[in-house]
Amino acid sequence: MARNKHLAYKLRLAKAGKAKKSVPAWIIAKTKGEIRWSPQSRRNWRNRKLKA
Numbered sequence: 001m002a003r004n005k006h007l008a009y010k011l012r013l014a015k016a017g018k019a020k021k022s023v024p025a026w027i028i029a030k031t032k033g034e035i036r037w038s039p040q041s042r043r044n045w046r047n048r049k050l051k052a
Helices: 007-019 025-030
Strands: none
Touching: none
């Protein structure tokens, strides 16, 4: 990856980094474990790339 990145790409990386947080424990408890993660948090840097 290039050292210098476009601002739009940096913003997308930042948004993806924030979305990677796990679901709060109270939501898991409220839904009795049916919701354990959000689709955004399932992304991994190796297997699902963001648009550059």
